[in-house]
Amino acid sequence: MPNTTRRRDTPPPRTANSEIEVLRGFLDYLRTSIAAKVDGAPEPQVRTAGVPSGTNLLGLLNHLTFVERAMFLGDEVTNWKATFKAAPTDSVADVVARYREVVQRANTVLDTCTDLGAPLPRPQQDRAAPSVRWALTHMIEETGRHAGHADILRELIDGSTGR
Numbered sequence: 001m002p003n004t005t006r007r008r009d010t011p012p013p014r015t016a017n018s019e020i021e022v023l024r025g026f027l028d029y030l031r032t033s034i035a036a037k038v039d040g041a042p043e044p045q046v047r048t049a050g051v052p053s054g055t056n057l058l059g060l061l062n063h064l065t066f067v068e069r070a071m072f073l074g075d076e077v078t079n080w081k082a083t084f085k086a087a088p089t090d091s092v093a094d095v096v097a098r099y100r101e102v103v104q105r106a107n108t109v110l111d112t113c114t115d116l117g118a119p120l121p122r123p124q125q126d127r128a129a130p131s132v133r134w135a136l137t138h139m140i141e142e143t144g145r146h147a148g149h150a151d152i153l154r155e156l157i158d159g160s161t162g163r
Contacts, residue, residue, distance in 0.1 A: 010029075010032075010033070010162075019116060019133075020113075020114075020116055020132075020136075023116075023133070023136040023137065023140065024107075024110060024136065026140050027136055027139050027140050027143065028103075028107075030140060030143040030144050030147050031099075031103050031143060033147050034060070034061060034064065034143060034146060034147040034150050035061065035096055035099055035100060035103075037057070037147065037150040037151060037154050037160075038057055038058060038060070038061045038092065038095065038096055038099075038150065038154075039092065039093075039096045040092070041057055041058070041092055041154060041157060041158070041160075042157065042158060043091075043092065045057075045157040045158070046058045046092055046157065047059065047085075047086060050152070050153040050156050050157075054084070055084065055149060055153070056084075056085075056153065057150055057153045057154060057157065058086045058090075058092060058095055059083075059084040059085050059086055060084070060146045060149055060150050060153070061086075061095050061096065061099050061150070062083060062084065062085065062086040062090075062095055062099075063080075063083040063084045063146065064099060064142070064143060064146055065083075065095070065098055065099045065102050066080075066083040067083075067139070067142055068099070068102045068103060068106050068139070069102055069106075071106070071120070071130075071135050071138070071139055072105070072106035072109050072110065072120065072135065072139075073102070073105060073106065073109065073123075074120075074122040074123050074124060074127070074129070076127075109121060110132070110136075113132045115132065116131065116132045116133035116136075117131050117132070117133060118131065118132060119131055119132075120132055120135050
């Protein structure tokens, strides 16, 4: 029987009213929520599939690291399915730190973006880039969806709930 640990829920952010501040505020809120959900999760349960599809808590955060890199840093990912598994040598702390570092790098890129309709800057100009607005909206959807999965998986692992 899992140990029931309840975290205090953190409400959605109160941001300024500009569109970019609202979008970035909600994305950062979700990023913080999923990193906290994975941080401190016990081995080996953190990498054990919680559902028949094979989804596991550590794999979700590893996947989101690749999504952030692809979306905001322009990295190319050739095998998305493989991103859902962390390397066996990666600890929880390694994956969480890598995610937080990529989020920081992504935010540095976003800090240079003032026009939501403009394409995201790309190191290589050979591929079309989405608009900043589309990228932020997509990342809110992607991160929120996987944060919901992580909520359920973490509760199944040790009873921890809350954001």
